[in-house]
Amino acid sequence: MxxxxxxxxxxxxxxxxxxxxxxxxxxxxxxxxxxxxxxxxxxxxxxxxxxxxxxxxxxxxxxxxxxxxxxxxxxxxxxxxxxxxxxxxxxxxxxxxxxxxxxxxxxxxxxxxxxxxxxxxxxxxxxxxxxxxxxxxxxxxxxxxxxxxxxxxxxxxxxxxxxxxxxxxxxxxxxxxxxxxxxxxxxxxxxxxxxxxxxxxxxxxxxxxxxxxxxxxxxxxxxxxxxxxxxxxxxxxxxxxxFLNYPGLFMALRRTPHRITRPAELIPEQLHGARHAPTTLDPAVLAEPAFAFFCQLHLGSGRSHHYVVEGTTTATVVAPDGSWAQTTSGTHGVLVTFDGTHNPWHTVETAHHIWTQLGRPPPCALGLTVTPHTQYVWCQHPDSTWTHPLT
Ligand SMILES: C[S@@+](CC[C@H](N)C(=O)[O-])C[C@H]1O[C@@H](n2cnc3c(N)ncnc32)[C@H](O)[C@@H]1O
The missing domain is CATH 3.40.50.150 (Vaccinia Virus protein VP39)
Incomplete structure (x- = not known):
């Protein structure tokens, strides 16, 4: 050779x-x-x-x-x-x-x-x-x-x-x-x-x-x-x-050689005009990869991210329509700041509720079925009562 x-x-x-x-x-x-x-x-x-x-x-x-x-x-x-x-x-x-x-x-x-x-x-x-x-x-x-x-x-x-x-x-x-x-x-x-x-x-x-x-x-x-x-x-x-329990972190499939779609912005540049809402869900839940994966299922083409600065955890969530939420935990408790058509932190709360009810499954407990007409994620078994469509 x-x-x-x-x-x-x-x-x-x-x-x-x-x-x-x-x-x-x-x-x-x-x-x-x-x-x-x-x-x-x-x-x-x-x-x-x-x-x-x-x-x-x-x-x-x-x-x-x-x-x-x-x-x-x-x-x-x-x-x-x-x-x-x-x-x-x-x-x-x-x-x-x-x-x-x-x-x-x-x-x-x-x-x-x-x-x-x-x-x-x-x-x-x-x-x-x-x-x-x-x-x-x-x-x-x-x-x-x-x-x-x-x-x-x-x-x-x-x-x-x-x-x-x-x-x-x-x-x-x-x-x-x-x-x-x-x-x-x-x-x-x-x-x-x-x-x-x-x-x-x-x-x-x-x-x-x-x-x-x-x-x-x-x-x-x-x-x-x-x-x-x-x-x-x-x-x-x-x-x-x-699912196999390990990520690839691959770049998304692009539809033309030269156009790469902008991923949803994770950190809003302007907080001006934003609203606030209470929550009992700690933003640190997104630090758990198994939940971040489960949550992604509910966010569809939206995105979530979390980071810790000086002991304070912040999670940012952007919905597919650009609505965003930033959730911070600190000495003040947990606070959600959001803007857009809705509060996307609710999506994270819903996902967390379902994930907990299912027994906090790791990715390898979930699977995917693809048919000519539909595709959906299941838990433990393809015939599970809980399924979630992939769209
Ligand atoms: C992580 S790289 C692949 C690494 C590659 N297997 C190697 O060994 O170097 C992902 C590749 O997917 C390609 N890609 C993105 N969208 C595509 C599409 N719609 N059809 C085919 N390839 C695509 C990108 O151009 C990029 O080269």
């Missing part, structure tokens, strides 16, 4: 990759994927990445820059997610422009965990949604027949560069520049679909394009508190399975 490229010697990257594989092995005992991290060179897929400097600005760290080379190589082979493409939120709108990560190379131990849960075998046909750098596709090609690996991304530049890098290592997966929400019907059916971007609802095309008995692994419930779900496709055209 001629993989090192001009910047790094074989001996050099292999030593770094072996250390990364050891980190993966430590995190996931017995994973069949560990060895792949030792032999697939990540640096080929991440010739540069972006990092925030002390002033909060995103700066490029490049392997081709002699002054940055050592830092670049060390970070490329660390267990870190690396931003590899930047994008503007809502370009052209009147809102404050914001530069964010538009593509990244996922944290290696998370990749290993997902690949393990994907349970893909060498004979399987796999579709990856979100090619990005191409590194995950390379890992799949290493363990599966590369002609069985399919991967799509919405951004043409990403597909072009991934194709070149994969070919430089001798891998020939099928790559397509397209909206992954539609799957890739021309090459269906697949045994496995793995999504490395977040979704609010599961595109039914993924279910339709997976053979009965096949698996779909995706982070569901975009909004910052999503969890991975593993769905098994049945012969009746439905898919069903549990």
């Amino acid at each position: 001629t993989s090192a490229g001009p910047l790094v010697t074989d001996t050099e990257w292999r030593a770094h990759a072996a250390a990364l594989a050891a980190t993966v092995a430590e995190a996931l005992a017995d994973s069949e994927w560990t060895q792949a991290f030792a032999v697939v060179p990540r640096h080929v897929f991440v010739p540069r990445f972006f990092r925030r400097d002390a002033a909060g600005e995103l700066v490029a760290i490049e392997g081709s820059n002699p002054a940055q080379r050592a830092q670049w190589l060390a970070e490329v082979y660390s267990d870190t997610a690396l931003t590899t493409q930047l994008g503007q939120i809502d370009p052209g709108s009147t809102l404050r422009p914001l530069t964010i990560s538009a593509s990244s190379s996922t944290q290696p131990t998370l990749m290993a965990r997902m690949l393990t849960d994907l349970d893909a075998h060498p004979s399987h046909r796999v579709l990856e949604i979100g090619t990005g750098t191409g590194y995950n596709a390379a890992l799949l090609c290493h363990r599966l027949h590369d002609g069985h690996v399919h991967s799509v991304d919405i951004h043409p530049d990403l597909i072009r560069t991934a194709q070149t890098r994969l070919a430089s290592l001798g891998y020939q997966p099928r790559l397509g520049c397209r909206d992954g929400a539609h799957g890739w019907v021309e090459h269906a059916p697949y045994d496995r679909i793995i999504a490395t971007c977040g979704i609010s609802t599961v595109p039914y095309a993924w279910v339709a394009q997976t053979r009965p008995g096949g698996l779909i692994l995706t982070e569901a419930l975009a909004g910052g508190h999503g969890m991975l779900a593993r769905l098994t496709v049945a012969t009746d055209g439905t898919a069903c399975g549990p």
Whole structure:
């Protein structure tokens, strides 16, 4: 394999990759994927990445820059997610422009965990949604027949560069520049679909394009508190399975290459004109990941966030229509400040009431069923009396 490229010697990257594989092995005992991290060179897929400097600005760290080379190589082979493409939120709108990560190379131990849960075998046909750098596709090609690996991304530049890098290592997966929400019907059916971007609802095309008995692994419930779900496709055209108790923190699926939708603002810039309401619910409830996940279900495309400053916990909640609430606990008790069409803290209170009645289930006690017409979350069993629609 001629993989090192001009910047790094074989001996050099292999030593770094072996250390990364050891980190993966430590995190996931017995994973069949560990060895792949030792032999697939990540640096080929991440010739540069972006990092925030002390002033909060995103700066490029490049392997081709002699002054940055050592830092670049060390970070490329660390267990870190690396931003590899930047994008503007809502370009052209009147809102404050914001530069964010538009593509990244996922944290290696998370990749290993997902690949393990994907349970893909060498004979399987796999579709990856979100090619990005191409590194995950390379890992799949290493363990599966590369002609069985399919991967799509919405951004043409990403597909072009991934194709070149994969070919430089001798891998020939099928790559397509397209909206992954539609799957890739021309090459269906697949045994496995793995999504490395977040979704609010599961595109039914993924279910339709997976053979009965096949698996779909995706982070569901975009909004910052999503969890991975593993769905098994049945012969009746439905898919069903549990959440897996770990988040991907993936960027949400975008519908065009250049438009990234602004996430709901978490901290209102103006409190002027806001109203107040009492509550008995401590904002610290959102510090519990299991509840934050359950709450996200009720917030839909809204968002919630919490932080602690000098012993005071504050939670901010933004509803899909922009209504917001900020709830603070301190020596004064708990106070809700809100504005908009309604008080979104009520949604958190309702979610907390239901979560408590259900026995405070962790994400892995919940599951998801997808049919051609509906999709809903259940607790403990697909036929549970409590269900909640995903919209
Ligand atoms: C976390 S990155 C993927 C990481 C990648 N698997 C790797 O190994 O580098 C998420 C990717 O999803 C892509 N994406 C976002 N929306 C998409 C869509 N609608 N269809 C296909 N890809 C999409 C982004 O362009 C981005 O490259």
